[in-house]
Amino acid sequence: xxxxxxxxxxxxxxxxxxxxxKQLEKKDLxxxxxKSPCVAAGTFTTNQFKSYSLIWSLxxxxxxxxxxxxxxxxxxxxxxxxxxxxxxxxxxxxxxIIEKDTSSILIASTGIIGKPLPHTSILKAMPELVKTLSxxxxxxxxxxxxxxxxxxxxxxxxxxIKGKHKEVAIGGMAKGAGMINPCMATMLCFITTDAVIERDxxxxxxxxxxxxxxxxxxxxxxxxxxxxxxxxxxGEAKNKTIRTGTDEYNQFLxxxxxxxxxxxxxxxxxGEGATKLIEVTVKGGWSxxxxxxxxxxxxxxxxxxxxxxxxxxNWGRILAAAGSVNAKIDVNNTAVSLCGVxxxxxxxxxxDEKKLQETMKSVKKITVEVDIKKGDFCAxxxxxxxxxxxxxxxxx
Amino acid sequence: xxxxxxxxxxxxxxxxxxxxxKQLEKKDLxxxxxKSPCVAAGTFTTNQFKSYSLIWSLxxxxxxxxxxxxxxxxxxxxxxxxxxxxxxxxxxxxxxIIEKDTSSILIASTGIIGKPLPHTSILKAMPELVKTLSxxxxxxxxxxxxxxxxxxxxxxxxxxIKGKHKEVAIGGMAKGAGMINPCMATMLCFITTDAVIERDxxxxxxxxxxxxxxxxxxxxxxxxxxxxxxxxxxGEAKNKTIRTGTDEYNQFLxxxxxxxxxxxxxxxxxGEGATKLIEVTVKGGWSxxxxxxxxxxxxxxxxxxxxxxxxxxNWGRILAAAGSVNAKIDVNNTAVSLCGVxxxxxxxxxxDEKKLQETMKSVKKITVEVDIKKGDFCAxxxxxxxxxxxxxxxxx
Numbered sequence: 001x002x003x004x005x006x007x008x009x010x011x012x013x014x015x016x017x018x019x020x021x022k023q024l025e026k027k028d029l030x031x032x033x034x035k036s037p038c039v040a041a042g043t044f045t046t047n048q049f050k051s052y053s054l055i056w057s058l059x060x061x062x063x064x065x066x067x068x069x070x071x072x073x074x075x076x077x078x079x080x081x082x083x084x085x086x087x088x089x090x091x092x093x094x095x096x097i098i099e100k101d102t103s104s105i106l107i108a109s110t111g112i113i114g115k116p117l118p119h120t121s122i123l124k125a126m127p128e129l130v131k132t133l134s135x136x137x138x139x140x141x142x143x144x145x146x147x148x149x150x151x152x153x154x155x156x157x158x159x160x161i162k163g164k165h166k167e168v169a170i171g172g173m174a175k176g177a178g179m180i181n182p183c184m185a186t187m188l189c190f191i192t193t194d195a196v197i198e199r200d201x202x203x204x205x206x207x208x209x210x211x212x213x214x215x216x217x218x219x220x221x222x223x224x225x226x227x228x229x230x231x232x233x234x235g236e237a238k239n240k241t242i243r244t245g246t247d248e249y250n251q252f253l254x255x256x257x258x259x260x261x262x263x264x265x266x267x268x269x270x271g272e273g274a275t276k277l278i279e280v281t282v283k284g285g286w287s288x289x290x291x292x293x294x295x296x297x298x299x300x301x302x303x304x305x306x307x308x309x310x311x312x313x314n315w316g317r318i319l320a321a322a323g324s325v326n327a328k329i330d331v332n333n334t335a336v337s338l339c340g341v342x343x344x345x346x347x348x349x350x351x352d353e354k355k356l357q358e359t360m361k362s363v364k365k366i367t368v369e370v371d372i373k374k375g376d377f378c379a380x381x382x383x384x385x386x387x388x389x390x391x392x393x394x395x396x
Numbered sequence: 397x398x399x400x401x402x403x404x405x406x407x408x409x410x411x412x413x414x415x416x417x418k419q420l421e422k423k424d425l426x427x428x429x430x431k432s433p434c435v436a437a438g439t440f441t442t443n444q445f446k447s448y449s450l451i452w453s454l455x456x457x458x459x460x461x462x463x464x465x466x467x468x469x470x471x472x473x474x475x476x477x478x479x480x481x482x483x484x485x486x487x488x489x490x491x492x493i494i495e496k497d498t499s500s501i502l503i504a505s506t507g508i509i510g511k512p513l514p515h516t517s518i519l520k521a522m523p524e525l526v527k528t529l530s531x532x533x534x535x536x537x538x539x540x541x542x543x544x545x546x547x548x549x550x551x552x553x554x555x556x557i558k559g560k561h562k563e564v565a566i567g568g569m570a571k572g573a574g575m576i577n578p579c580m581a582t583m584l585c586f587i588t589t590d591a592v593i594e595r596d597x598x599x600x601x602x603x604x605x606x607x608x609x610x611x612x613x614x615x616x617x618x619x620x621x622x623x624x625x626x627x628x629x630x631g632e633a634k635n636k637t638i639r640t641g642t643d644e645y646n647q648f649l650x651x652x653x654x655x656x657x658x659x660x661x662x663x664x665x666x667g668e669g670a671t672k673l674i675e676v677t678v679k680g681g682w683s684x685x686x687x688x689x690x691x692x693x694x695x696x697x698x699x700x701x702x703x704x705x706x707x708x709x710n711w712g713r714i715l716a717a718a719g720s721v722n723a724k725i726d727v728n729n730t731a732v733s734l735c736g737v738x739x740x741x742x743x744x745x746x747x748d749e750k751k752l753q754e755t756m757k758s759v760k761k762i763t764v765e766v767d768i769k770k771g772d773f774c775a776x777x778x779x780x781x782x783x784x785x786x787x788x789x790x791x792x
Contacts, residue, residue, distance in 0.1 A: 048727050049719035078715050080743040113712025114744050225716050302698070316509025319474050320621050323445035331444050347476040348510050388784040 005138035005154035008171035009194035010236035011035040013133040016144030019125035021073035021111070021118055029122060030070045030144030031094075031129045032190060037064035037104065038232035041203040043210045045227035051077040052084040052117070053109040054228055056091065062199070065232055066104040068190060069094055070145045072175070075186070076109040076117045077225040086119035093123050097130050108228050110147055110175060110186040142173040145188055149177040153266040159255040161195065161248050163237030168195040170255050174263040176217075177270045187214055189229040189263060194236035195252060201244040205253045206231045213260035216296065216381045217268045231256070268382035269364070273389030276308055277382065280368040282322075285377035290327035292379040297325045298368060299383030309385035311360035313353060315343045322370055330373035337369040401534035401550035404567035405590035406632035407431040409529040412540030415521035417469035417507070417514055425518060426466045426540030427490075427525050428586060433460035433500065434628035437599040439606045441623035447473040448480040448513070449505040450624055452487065458595070461628055462500040464586060465490055466541045468571070471582070472505040472513045473621040482515035489519050493526050504624050506543055506571060506582040538569040541584055545573040549662040555651040557591065557644050559633030564591040566651050570659040572613075573666045583610055585625040585659060590632035591648060597640040601649045602627045609656035612692065612777045613664045627652070664778035665760070669785030672704055673778065676764040678718075681773035686723035688775040693721045694764060695779030705781035707756035709749060711739045718766055726769035733765040 007014050013033045022028040042061045044054055053076045069090060076083055087107055095102040109117070142152040156171035176187035191206070210229050242248045269277035280299045285291025298304060301321035307314040315336050322329060336344040339359045341351050360366060366385075403410050409429045418424040438457045440450055449472045465486060472479055483503055491498040505513070538548040552567035572583035587602070606625050638644045665673035676695045681687025694700060697717035703710040711732050718725060732740040735755045737747050756762060762781075 047716065047719040048725050049715050050727075075712070078712060078740065078744070113710075113716060114740070225719065314509075316471070316474060319445050320443065320509060323443040323621065329444050331446075344474065344510070348474070 003135045003138070004156055004171065005142060005173045006032055006171045006190055006192045007135040007138040008156035009169040009192050010166065011194060011234050012192045013135055014137045014141035015129050015132040015134065016137065016140040017125050017129050017132070019071070020121040021071060027140065027144035028071060028073045029125055029129060030141040031133065032068040032141065032192065033098065033133055034066060034232060034234040036234050036236065037066055038234045039197060039199045039202055040065040040106070041199065041206040041231045043207060043229045045224060047225045049078055049225045051075055051109050051226040052087045053107040054226055055084065056087045057106040057108060057228065060103050060106060063103045065106055066100040067094065067098060068106045068108065068230060068232070070108045070188065071122060072145050072147050073111040074109060074115055074117055075111045075113045075226050077113045079114050079116050083117045086117050089119055090122055094126055097126055106230060108188055108226070110145065110188055110226050113225060138173065145173065145175045147175065147177070148272055149175055149270055151266065151270050153263050155259050155262045157255050157258055159195070159251055161239055161242070161251050163194070163239040166237055168237045168239050168252065169193065170259050172259045172263055174267060176267040177272050186224040186226040187267060188226070189214060189260070191229070191231040191256070191259060193231065193233045195233045195242055196235040196237065196239050197233045197242040197252065198244070201242050201249055202231060202233055204244055205249070205256050208253065209257045209260040212257060213264035216292065216379070217264050217383065265382055268384050271384035273387040274384035275387060276385045277365045278305070278308055278368065278384055279365055279380060279382055280370070281378065281380045282370050282372060283378045284371040284373045284375060285379065286328040286374040288377045288379060290374070291377045292381070293325045293327045294322050294329070294370065294372060295379045295381035297321050298370065299381040302386055305383065305386035308360065308366050309387050311357050313338055313343065313356045313360060318368060318370065319344065322372065327372070328374040333373040335371040339363065339367055399531045399534070400552055400567070401538060401569045402428055402567045402586055402588045403531040403534040404552035405565040405588050406562065407590060407630050408588045409531055410533045410537035411525050411528040411530065412533065412536040413521050413525050413528070415467070416517040417467055423536065423540035424467060424469045425521055425525060426537040427529065428464040428537065428588065429494065429529055430462060430628060430630040432630050432632065433462055434630045435593060435595045435598055436461040436502070437595065437602040437627045439603060439625045441620060443621045445474055445621045447471055447505050447622040448483045449503040450622055451480065452483050453502040453504060453624065456499050456502060459499045461502055462496040463490060463494060464502045464504065464626060464628070466504045466584065467518060468541050468543050469507040470505060470511055470513055471507045471509045471622050473509045475510050475512050479513045482513050485515055486518055490522055493522055502626060504584055504622070506541065506584055506622050509621060534569065541569065541571045543571065543573070544668055545571050545666055547662065547666050549659050551655050551658045553651050553654055555591070555648055557635055557638070557647050559590070559635040562633055564633045564635050564648065565589065566655050568655045568659055570663060572663040573668050582620040582622040583663060584622070585610060585656070587625070587627040587652070587655060589627065589629045591629050591638055592631040592633065592635050593629045593638040593648065594640070597638050597645055598627060598629055600640055601645070601652050604649060605653045605656040608653060609660035612688065612775070613660050613779065661778055664780050667780035669783040670780035671783060672781045673761045674701070674704055674764065674780055675761055675776060675778055676766070677774065677776045678766050678768060679774045680767040680769045680771060681775065682724040682770040684773045684775060686770070687773045688777070689721045689723045690718050690725070690766065690768060691775045691777035693717050694766065695777040698782055701779060701782035704756065704762050705783050707753050709734055709739065709752045709756060714764060714766065715740065718768065723768070724770040729769040731767040735759065735763055
């Protein structure tokens with residue numbers, strides 16, 4: 001098996017096992033390990049209720065990082081303070097096995113809220129987890145972090161930045177399948193790079209990349225109690241240190257943005273019960289904030305999402321969602337295109353509704369373009385259609 | 397047939413006909429007429445895209461009002477500027493038939509966005525509409541304003557305020573069945589009273605009553621392009637004029653609040669595809685804003701709404717929704733009750749999950765109580781469960 005995903009950059013190893021949190025022998029525990037300590041950057045949920053795993057990682061993110069332990073099936077959230085000690089215990093035990101500092105280990109969790117973390121089964125599984133570490137196991141690791149996801153989410157790319165023997169590379173994996181729903185869906189993203197880069201530069205780049213990718217598949221700043229995006233840089237490419245503002249920084253940022261955007265789109269199109277990806281681009285925003293707000297609101301409108309599922313070109317629902325946002329909009333000149341067909345410009349436009357319905361039925365990605373005619377700012381948001389299956393999945 | 401609903405107060409008449417906007421001979425045009433001119437108050441959508449009918453009513457709300465014309469099946473929104481002239485035409489024609497000023501007629505619409513208003517069929521139907529006016533036709537009128545509603549929404553009450561020969565009365569009817577969905581669902585409410593009341597007092601009372609009722613069944617300030625609540629006071633009770641701040645004002649306000657709250661609950665429990673009403677009460681808010689925000693967010697959470705449909709006591713989704721709001725919350729002491737069962741208080745509480753599931757299955761109203769332990773403010777929001785039928789209804 002080839003290197004790829006999170007093991008695509010130099011010096012990263014991955015593994016996953018079934019520790020017993022999930023049923024049916026499903027992988028539920030993944031590990032990422034770097035041969036040399038990493039500079040780490042992270043973005044974390046804004047939800048006021050936070051997972052104990054996330055609280056641990058927040059506390060240690062600025063240390064040199066050697067490994068990231070991820071479990072699925074249990075959120076380790078709102079389940080009682082003792083679970084923070086159990087989380088610490090996991091880090092301690094892992095640090096002993098890999099012979100590193102406890103403070104060099106990050107932890108992430110996803111799954112059901114309010115259940116005690118089965119730390120003893122996780123502890124039991126650790127030796128096997130470490131024993132099976134390999135650059136070839138990136139797909140296994142991607143499998144170990146999913147919950148209701150139906151597709152594995154991995155991506156890797158080269159940055160074009162010259163290192164000593166190789167180009168600086170970036171790899172990533174993510175989980176998340178509930179973005180269809182504005183109120184709760186854990187998004188986890190783990191990105192690795194062999195770049196030599198300053199911590200500030202890495203943090204700036206990750207923050208900007210996440211803003212334009214993962215944060216545009218969630219709606220109204222609702223984020224899960226466990227959302228986390230981590231980026232580890234282990235310096236194995238031995239390139240000239242990347243500093244904010246330099247050409248190399250911009251090269252690195254654009255590769256990181258591509259990585260995040262690709263993973264974000266995989267998450268949106270894998271929304272629970274979803275059959276189609278919705279991509280909403282808003283132009284003419286008075287500010288970037290305005291453009292983002294409108295794009296997110298449209299991508300998150302239950303009525304529009306249902307219409308997309310029914311291949312029903314109801315552009316009225318697009319306008320109504322747009323108009324309900326606190327953003328500057330020129331209501332007399334706003335223009336709307338649906339799947340490339342211009343349907344509205346201050347007033348309804350003539351178009352072949354039958355044909356547009358056929359298009360909406362046949363394509364996997366529904367593109368919406370709205371020009372609110374107030375300025376030059378632009379933003380893109382992603383969502384997916386709302387189906388009976390979404391309800392089926394979430395009522396249980 | 398008895399007086400009731402909007403004809404319960406003295407001197408109001410109602411009627412409804414099928415004008416041809418809807419299929420299958422369904423009533424699609426209603427009229428409310430007062431024997432004497434009314435002081436009117438209104439609250440209107442905050443959506444930036446507004447129905448031409450609503451724009452007309454906004455323009456005339458401060459005039460003495462004799463009649464309100466309401467059509468269902470067509471929103472008269474985003475359908476081209478010429479439709480404003482057609483709206484004016486409707487008011488003109490009706491004013492001629494009832495021999496009143498054009499400026500004394502309000503108009504409201506609900507239905508699909510972006511289609512030309514079929515004003516000629518509406519004009520044709522007007523004579524019949526006026527001819528059939530009667531205090532007994534309040535239920536017919538309630539029928540003429542609905543769209544996807546499955547139940548008619550009417551309420552009336554007495555205020556306890558003495559008039560010359562009778563107590564001051566309040567009656568109302570409403571439509572709206574999409575409140576389950578945060579992004580678009582027209583809510584129309586028409587309230588009549590025979591009170592003698594100052595315009596300012598009436599406007600203040602309506603604003604406050606709507607804030608605590610209809611505005612608590614919508615989420616995140618999303619409102620339809622057509623939302624409107626109107627209150628007409630024709631003075632037929634000949635009571636001592638009600639002024640803001642007096643005891644009579646408070647009596648009137650509380651009766652008006654009851655009317656709005658009852659109609660609001662009917663709307664929430666009649667959510668598209670809904671099987672259960674969700675009532676979320678948030679205590680311990682640092683401010684009324686905080687309490688409202690949290691209550692609305694929980695009532696609007698797709699994940700929680702789906703869980704309610706599945707009778708699945710997933711209180712984690714309640715906390716996650718609460719924590720995602722920009723409001724002060726004491727995360728270490730927040731307490732949650734579901735259907736009267738205390739399930740969380742800073743940590744999970746022991747409770748009989750089987751029994752709670754049975755309760756959730758059997759009751760029609762799911763009550764949620766969350767104490768965020770930051771202050772003394774309290775707010776209640778209403779929603780309903782999210783079902784496969786909601787998607788079925790809205791994909792077409």
